[in-house]
Amino acid sequence: MKIKLAKIKEKMGHLLGHAILMFIALIAIVPLIWALSTSIQPSHAVFGQGIGLIPTEFRFENYLDILNAAPFGTYLINTIIVVTFTVIMQLLVIIPAAYAFAKLEFFGRDVLFFIFIAQMLLPLQAIVVPNYDVMRVLGLINTRTAMVLPFIASGYGTFLIRQQFKQIPESLIESARIDGAGHFTILKHVMIPLSKPIITAFSLISIVIHWNDYFWPLIITETPSVRTLAIGLGMFVQQESGADWTLLMAGTMFIVMPLLIFFIFNQRIFIESLMIKSGMKE
Amino acid sequence: MKKGIVFCLSILLLSALVFLSPVGAQEDQVLLNFYYPVGVAGPLASVVDEMVNEFNETHPNITVQPVYSGDYDDTMQRVQTGVMGGNPPDIAVVEISEAHSLLQMNATIPLTEFIEQEEGDFLEPFFDAFLANGNLYGEQWTIPFQRSTPVFYYNKDHFAEKADELLAAGLDPERAPDTWDELVAYAEVLTDREANRWGLIIPGGWNDWIFEAFAYQNNGQLINREGTEAYFTDEAVLEAAQFWYDLAHKYEVMPKEVRTWAGSPTDFAGEAASMLYNSTGALPPILNTANFEVGVAFMPQNKTYGAAVGGGDFHVFKDIPEANQAAAWEFIKFMTNPENAASWSVESGYVAVREDAYEVPVLAEHVENQPARAVARDQLEYAYPKMSAVGYQQIRQILTDILDEVMEGDMEAETAMNDAQNRIQAILDRH
Numbered sequence: 112m113k114i115k116l117a118k119i120k121e122k123m124g125h126l127l128g129h130a131i132l133m134f135i136a137l138i139a140i141v142p143l144i145w146a147l148s149t150s151i152q153p154s155h156a157v158f159g160q161g162i163g164l165i166p167t168e169f170r171f172e173n174y175l176d177i178l179n180a181a182p183f184g185t186y187l188i189n190t191i192i193v194v195t196f197t198v199i200m201q202l203l204v205i206i207p208a209a210y211a212f213a214k215l216e217f218f219g220r221d222v223l224f225f226i227f228i229a230q231m232l233l234p235l236q237a238i239v240v241p242n243y244d245v246m247r248v249l250g251l252i253n254t255r256t257a258m259v260l261p262f263i264a265s266g267y268g269t270f271l272i273r274q275q276f277k278q279i280p281e282s283l284i285e286s287a288r289i290d291g292a293g294h295f296t297i298l299k300h301v302m303i304p305l306s307k308p309i310i311t312a313f314s315l316i317s318i319v320i321h322w323n324d325y326f327w328p329l330i331i332t333e334t335p336s337v338r339t340l341a342i343g344l345g346m347f348v349q350q351e352s353g354a355d356w357t358l359l360m361a362g363t364m365f366i367v368m369p370l371l372i373f374f375i376f377n378q379r380i381f382i383e384s385l386m387i388k389s390g391m392k393e
Numbered sequence: 394m395k396k397g398i399v400f401c402l403s404i405l406l407l408s409a410l411v412f413l414s415p416v417g418a419q420e421d422q423v424l425l426n427f428y429y430p431v432g433v434a435g436p437l438a439s440v441v442d443e444m445v446n447e448f449n450e451t452h453p454n455i456t457v458q459p460v461y462s463g464d465y466d467d468t469m470q471r472v473q474t475g476v477m478g479g480n481p482p483d484i485a486v487v488e489i490s491e492a493h494s495l496l497q498m499n500a501t502i503p504l505t506e507f508i509e510q511e512e513g514d515f516l517e518p519f520f521d522a523f524l525a526n527g528n529l530y531g532e533q534w535t536i537p538f539q540r541s542t543p544v545f546y547y548n549k550d551h552f553a554e555k556a557d558e559l560l561a562a563g564l565d566p567e568r569a570p571d572t573w574d575e576l577v578a579y580a581e582v583l584t585d586r587e588a589n590r591w592g593l594i595i596p597g598g599w600n601d602w603i604f605e606a607f608a609y610q611n612n613g614q615l616i617n618r619e620g621t622e623a624y625f626t627d628e629a630v631l632e633a634a635q636f637w638y639d640l641a642h643k644y645e646v647m648p649k650e651v652r653t654w655a656g657s658p659t660d661f662a663g664e665a666a667s668m669l670y671n672s673t674g675a676l677p678p679i680l681n682t683a684n685f686e687v688g689v690a691f692m693p694q695n696k697t698y699g700a701a702v703g704g705g706d707f708h709v710f711k712d713i714p715e716a717n718q719a720a721a722w723e724f725i726k727f728m729t730n731p732e733n734a735a736s737w738s739v740e741s742g743y744v745a746v747r748e749d750a751y752e753v754p755v756l757a758e759h760v761e762n763q764p765a766r767a768v769a770r771d772q773l774e775y776a777y778p779k780m781s782a783v784g785y786q787q788i789r790q791i792l793t794d795i796l797d798e799v800m801e802g803d804m805e806a807e808t809a810m811n812d813a814q815n816r817i818q819a820i821l822d823r824h
Binding site: 180346 | 426431436437439458460461462463464467470471474475477478479655659678681682683684
């Protein structure tokens with residue numbers, strides 16, 4: 112009898128836990144559903160009385176209007192190119208940098224590291240003019256390269272990964288070195304495999320930031336052929352008149368969906384990499 | 394080790410290939426970069442692109458590259474970045490209050506010479522109120538393009554619904570309030586707490602612009618034309634601020650939490666309020682979304698009718714070749730000719746910048762079908778330049794913050810205006 116009661120208690124606990132989780136999930140998903148629902152309604156139907164979460168009238172042409180208003184297909188491809196290269200280049204730069212800052216001894220290391228991460232303190236707006244100037248001198252205005260280049264040496268990423276690398280015991284590196292491993296081999300076989308969660312986490316953050324970045328791409332690009340999704344969406348946010356909410360939400364869906372689908376399909380990988388308990392033994 | 398380096402290099406090479414971008418235009422052509430903001434709803438970026446295409450087709454020696462640059466603030470930042478970074482645009486449409494700032498940066502050229510070269514009086518057809526902001530130190534620096542004023546919107550169905558009560562209060566349910574006093578009287582009747590409906594909304598965000606209209610209606614002014622002196626503690630301005638405070642906190646006919654500028658047409662169309670101050674630019678979205686008859690009227694007067702104009706003007710930039718400046722002038726002439734001014738007004742909801750555009754059939758018919766379109770134009774008779782000074786964005790930020798506090802009741806009107814006077818005068822003195 113006692114055992115049964117305990118079991119029931121445990122089950123109730125589970126149920127309660129799930130109820131709370133579902134409630135939180137609901138809070139997270141309602142805005143998305145609302146946006147979706149707004150995006151498929153005619154604009155006059157959205158602003159009647161009531162919440163209007165469930166559409167009674169449909170207008171899927173909103174999506175066509177969006178596609179006609181700006182070349183969203185091109186924007187999507189550009190965004191994917193820019194984000195992919197930003198993340199790849201970032202990882203190529205910051206992982207070795209983090210390794211050097213964490214594990215190598217060289218003159219001025221700490222000062223250099225301090226300068227390196229000091230860039231975290233500068234908001235983009237503060238360095239937009241010098242960055243613009245550099246891009247102009249390099250002849251890179253209105254290119255996708257210009258949207259990638261300023262972000263490659265990420266102070267934030269270097270800091271994050273360096274802290275992780277510092278945790279990895281010196282003895283592991285020593286034994287790899289005894290086996291004849293060079294720096295790159297150590298990185299590849301010791302440091303990176305043991306730091307997967309943090310690297311994945313940084314990549315995710317970086318993908319989301321650069322997917323949604325608006326200000327810098329707006330400043331540095333000129334023609335639709337190189338511009339990104341966020342700029343396209345900006346066309347529907349209006350300062351002087353009310354926004355055209357149905358179109359705005361259709362545009363929002365266009366921006367959110369690719370990323371959402373990407374996350375859903377790779378969910379397992381992300382969660383796994385974040386769950387791995389770094390089972391390090393000396 | 395080697396493998397790693399080879400891998401890195403190949404990635405670099407690959408990225409270089411991917412990023413190679415197309416370069417346009419032939420050599421004997423003048424290539425113009427044209428930055429423009431989009432301020433009102435609708436696919437206006439593609440409308441601008443179409444107009445530019447037409448220009449490019451009819452002017453074989455000039456190629457204009459339209460560059461959508463976000464909203465007004467984004468566009469100004471983009472222009473400033475370009476100017477400071479040694480790569481100014483050739484032409485830009487910039488918010489009218491920024492003229493002083495661009496002048497101080499020595500970024501633009503006056504257009505007076507171009508204007509004088511034209512036959513007849515080139516500026517004559519343009520509405521005077523629209524030219525004023527670009528007329529500084531005896532020169533014309535800008536040509537108006539996308540221009541608006543605030544107007545007064547009201548829900549005719551609500552007026553009809555409350556007709557008996559309005560009549561009982563001695564008010565005509567067939568028209569909009571004509572004076573500040575009437576505004577209060579109408580709003581008190583129309584505010585319906587059971588239906589959760591406010592009599593009136595004065596939105597935030599650009600409330601500095603609406604407030605300037607109230608100052609003009611009271612024969613006052615916020616900042617002088619030269620951008621050197623602020624008048625927030627003048628009786629006329631103080632009274633306007635007190636009136637705003639009272640609307641929300643004495644008569645309680647306006648929401649006590651400030652509604653956003655972009656959200657307020659939605660509030661109005663969604664019948665959360667019966668009357669609204671907003672830009673003419675909000676007319677198309679309101680007509681599209683409202684399920685009731687929309688009325689548009691002059692903003693109520695106190696001592697006089699009054700409005701401050703708004704919107705964006707063409708500027709031509711300084712550190713570009715002379716040929717580009719001449720070509721830019723051609724482009725501006727094209728964009729503001731009567732036919733284009735008319736069709737731009739129809740597509741965008743902006744007021745056409747010149748009187749003769751209203752004789753062009755497409756706009757004449759449009760105004761006939763939607764008489765509301767004529768209200769902003771007619772109100773221009775009482776319209777004045779918008780306040781403008783160096784550091785305008787900063788001034789605007791201070792003023793909107795302070796006005797928000799007045800509307801939310803966090804600050805008494807007089808304290809708020811003293812505060813505005815001190816802080817804004819300090820900015821004016823600095824330049």
